[in-house]
Amino acid sequence: MKPYPLLFDPLLKPKVWGGRTLERFGKTLPAGELIGESWELADLPESIPNGRSRIANGALNGQTLRDALQNHASAYLGRVSKSPEGGFPLLIKYLDARQNLSVQVHPSADYAKTHPESHLKSEAWVVIDADPGAVIYKGIKPGVSAAAFARHIQTNEVVHDLIAIPVKPGDCHYLPSGTCHALGAGILVAEVQTPSDTTFRVYDWGRPAGAGRELHIDQAMQCIDFGPTPPISPSPHKPTLANGIRITPLTATEYFRIDRVDSIESAAPPAPPTWEIATDGRPEVWMMIKGRGGIQSSGTDLVDLLPGVTTLLPAMLAAPGERATARLDAGSWLLRITIP
Numbered sequence: 403m404k405p406y407p408l409l410f411d412p413l414l415k416p417k418v419w420g421g422r423t424l425e426r427f428g429k430t431l432p433a434g435e436l437i438g439e440s441w442e443l444a445d446l447p448e449s450i451p452n453g454r455s456r457i458a459n460g461a462l463n464g465q466t467l468r469d470a471l472q473n474h475a476s477a478y479l480g481r482v483s484k485s486p487e488g489g490f491p492l493l494i495k496y497l498d499a500r501q502n503l504s505v506q507v508h509p510s511a512d513y514a515k516t517h518p519e520s521h522l523k524s525e526a527w528v529v530i531d532a533d534p535g536a537v538i539y540k541g542i543k544p545g546v547s548a549a550a551f552a553r554h555i556q557t558n559e560v561v562h563d564l565i566a567i568p569v570k571p572g573d574c575h576y577l578p579s580g581t582c583h584a585l586g587a588g589i590l591v592a593e594v595q596t597p598s599d600t601t602f603r604v605y606d607w608g609r610p611a612g613a614g615r616e617l618h619i620d621q622a623m624q625c626i627d628f629g630p631t632p633p634i635s636p637s638p639h640k641p642t643l644a645n646g647i648r649i650t651p652l653t654a655t656e657y658f659r660i661d662r663v664d665s666i667e668s669a670a671p672p673a674p675p676t677w678e679i680a681t682d683g684r685p686e687v688w689m690m691i692k693g694r695g696g697i698q699s700s701g702t703d704l705v706d707l708l709p710g711v712t713t714l715l716p717a718m719l720a721a722p723g724e725r726a727t728a729r730l731d732a733g734s735w736l737l738r739i740t741i742p
Contacts, residue, residue: 403461405477405716406702410455410467412712413441418609421500423531423590428710440496442712443467443687445489450599454489460703467714480683480717482741485597486521491741492658494687494712495593496530503585504615505539505560505605508598510580510625520621522579525595526653526660528737529573530691533588539564540575540583542628551626555619560605574652574660580627592689594739596657646675647730652737661738665693665730679719679726686715686740693734699726707736 412429417438422431424440431437445467446453454466462470468489471478485491497503508523527538539561542551546563554560564582567575569589577583582604585591602618602625609615639651643666650662665675679686679697688697688707695707699719707713707730720726730736 403474403477404701405474405718406460406699407697407705407716407719408457408462408467408470408478408714409459409705410443410712410714411458413444413452413455415439415441415452418615419499419501419503419587421498423498423500424496424710427496427530428708436500438498440498441493442496442689443490443492443494443714444597445471445485446493446597446599447487447489453599459705477718478685478714478716480681480685482684482717487597489597491597492687492739493595493597493599494689494739495595496710497527497585497589497591497593499585499587499589499591502587502607504603504607504609505564505582505584506601506603507582507622507625508579508602509600510627513621513625514579520600521596521598523596523598523600524576524578524655524657525593526574526576526655526658527585527591527593528652528660528662529569529571529575529589529591531571531590532569535568536588537566537568537586538575538583538589539586540567540577540581541565541630542582542626544630546628548623548626548628551628552619552623555604558605558608572662576653576655578655580625582622582626592691592737594658594660645677646732647677649738656742659740659742661740662735663730663738664735665695665732667732674729674731676727676729679715679728681715681717681719681726683717684741685717686738688713688715689737689739691735691737693731695728695730695734695736697726697728700724707734
C-alpha cells in the first residue's frame with residue numbers, strides 16, 4: 403500500500419469545564435454536551451478508555467492508528483521511534499475551556515522513574531481563541547516554598563501562588579512535566595504533548611470531588627517544580643518567508659517542534675501558494691486553523707485542509723523521483739508539528 407496522509411475521527415471528551423466552541427472549528431458535537439477536549443490524534447495504551455484514533459479516509463479507513471502503525475510502521479514513522487508503550491509518540495488535542503481547568507501537574511522525570519504506572523507529560527499550548535482578559539496559570543511565583551504552597555492548598559489560597567499570564571490568539575506556551583499550571587476560562591488552545599494522560603490535581607476551583615474530579619495532593623507535591631517558570635516560547639529560529647508562505651517557529655523541545663505556516667495575502671501570487679513537502683523521513687502532523695488548502699502526492703487522493711482538520715503526513719509521503727505538494731489559500735494558516 404502506498405502511504406498517504408491520514409485523517410481521523412475526533413475523540414470528543416465531555417468535561418465540566420468545557421463548552422461548544424469547537425462547533426466553530428468543524429466539529430459535530432453531541433447535543434446538550436459540554437465538550438472540553440477533542441483528541442485529534444491519539445494512540446494511548448489500552449488501559450485508557452477511548453484513547454486511540456480511528457482513521458477516516460483511504461485504504462486504512464476504519465482502522466485504528468495503532469493497527470496502521472503495526473502494519474506500516476516504516477512508511478508512517480520512518481526514522482522516528484514509537485512511544486515506550488508502542489504507539490505514536492505524540493498526542494494532539496484541542497481544549498475548549500469555558501471555565502478554569504483544575505490547577506494540576508504532570509509527573510516529573512524523577513517521579514516517573516519510581517512509579518512505572520505514571521508517564522511524563524510535557525505539552526505546549528497554542529492559543530487559537532481567547533476572551534479579553536483571559537489568562538493561563540503557569541509556574542509558581544518566586545519565593546513560594548513547597549511548605550507554603552502545601553499550606554495554601556488546604557486553605558484554598560493556592561491560586562495566589564501561581565503566575566497568571568495574559569494570553570492572546572497566536573501565543574505559544576511550553577509546559578514541561580513538573581510545571582504546575584491551569585488553563586484559564588475563555589480560551590481555546592491546540593495542545594501538543596507527549597502521549598500520557600497522567601494528571602495530578604491540586605485545586606479544582608471549589609468543584610465537588612467525585613466523578614473523576616478527585617485531588618492528588620501527595621503525588622502532586624512530589625512532582626511540582628518550584629524553580630523558574632519555563633520561557634513563553636523557546637525557539638531558536640527566526641521566521642522565513644518564500645513564495646507567499648511564512649513559516650514562524652513557535653517552540654522547539656526535545657519531544658516536538660511546532661511551526662505556524664501562513665499564506666500571506668499581500669505576498670500571494672494570483673494562484674494560491676504551493677510548496678513542495680519534504681518530510682525528511684519523519685512524520686508531520688498538520689492542524690488546519692483558518693482558511694483552506696490541500697495536500698497532493700503522487701498516486702494518492704487529494705486531501706482537503708479545512709479548519710479543524712488534523713492530518714498525519716507519513717514519513718515516506720513521496721518516494722524518490724515523486725513529488726508531494728501543499729496548497730494554502732491566501733489568508734490561511736496551520737500548525738505544523740514535527741518530531742526531532
